[in-house]
Amino acid sequence: MALLEVKDLHTSFFTDAGEVKAVNGVSFNLDRGQTLGIVGESGSGKSVTVYSIMQILAPAGKIVSGSVKLDGQELVGAGEKVMRDVRGNKISIIFQDPMTSLNPTYTIGHQLIEAITLHTSRNRQQAWERAVEMLRLVNINDPEKRMKQYPFEFSGGMRQRIMIAMALACEPDILVADEPTTALDVTIQAQILELMQKLQKEMGMAIIMITHDLGVVAQLCDEIVVMYAGSYCERGTAEDIFYNPKHEYTKGLLRSIPTTGSRGQKLQPITGTPIDLLNLPEGCPFAPRCDAAMKICIHKAPENMPVGGIHKASCWMNVKAQMEADLAAAEAAREAERAEAARRATPAGIVDDITREVEAELAAEAKAHAEGGEA
Secondary structure (H helix, E strand, C coil): CCCEEEEEEEEEEEECCEEEEEEEEEEEEECCCCEEEEECCCCCCHHHHHHHHHCCCCCCEEEEEEEEEECCEECCCCCHHHHHHHECCCEEEECCCHHHHCCCCCCHHHHHHHHHHHHCCCCHHHHHHHHHHHHHHCCCCCHHHHCCCCHHHCCHHHHHHHHHHHHHCCCCCEEEEECCCCCCCHHHHHHHHHHHHHHHHHHCCEEEEEECCHHHHHHHCCEEEEEECCEEEEEEEHHHHHHCCCCHHHHHHHHCCCCHHHCCCCCCCCCCCCCCCCCCCCCCCCHHHCCCCCHHHHHCCCCCEEEECCEEECCHHHHHHHHHHHHHHHHHHHHHHHHHHHHHHCHHHHHHHHHHHHHHHHHHHHHHHHHHHHC
């Protein structure tokens, strides 16, 4: 059984303008020790998906349908009391901007101790010791002194390390990282990713990495979910997604990445703008921006189609490719039948058939004679 099972999750925000369908039928599993990447452009539903899992949605947000199971326990409809035990203890989150996540009026020590005492049975002294231990674990020097400092006294990378320490202080089963390196420079970004990998090995936790940076995903993730317009358009291993993409949106994302071989060439952005989630089309949501769109793409949404192993994609191009392959195979079979019929019609073919029949009869008689002798 998977550690986390999300099945057909639908989340909407009910506003004065209407229902915003932010998450539409997202499904995935997460095993212990696995790293799952959720990628897509802004507004694709990445963060809302995990906020739905943790049930930390804005007041206008609501899980409309679907199932979220943690270690077999259903979380949808479980109630706030159950979720208070889940948050921090079993699932923790690192938000995108640590400066807005940390309270500027309290010391780092106060905020760490508060999180630890809220979710564990440790007293204040034990919580202090655990906080110091966690700061040391995330490579913050002189942690006893740092406990008495305020967030503004730390750099962006240091603040993100503090957020990681806070998230891991209660040893959760799952760590959600919501674009944790977006506001950091490349050098600090690499250090944070390396730290997360190190802590994952030491603590055995699973990680959900939310990002729009495909480089981060390639470095860190075992499995990837590509989201667009609130639903996942492709899902597979990192190797599947990067070397054998099967959705036109995924291909567009990969084409927009600068590479060493594209120096001096213009990048190929995905044209158009994201669709309005208040008015989702009846067909594929990516069809208005897709260069390969067909008529059926506009009028009917594709289903998630297996394309090998755990690799799935919801794209009519895969259905078309499969139909073309089936037609080619059927034509090849008919051609083989015609060739065989033509061969049999020749004198040589007739002789070959008679010879095979005689040999078969002789072999049958020899077998019967041998069996009679043994009896």
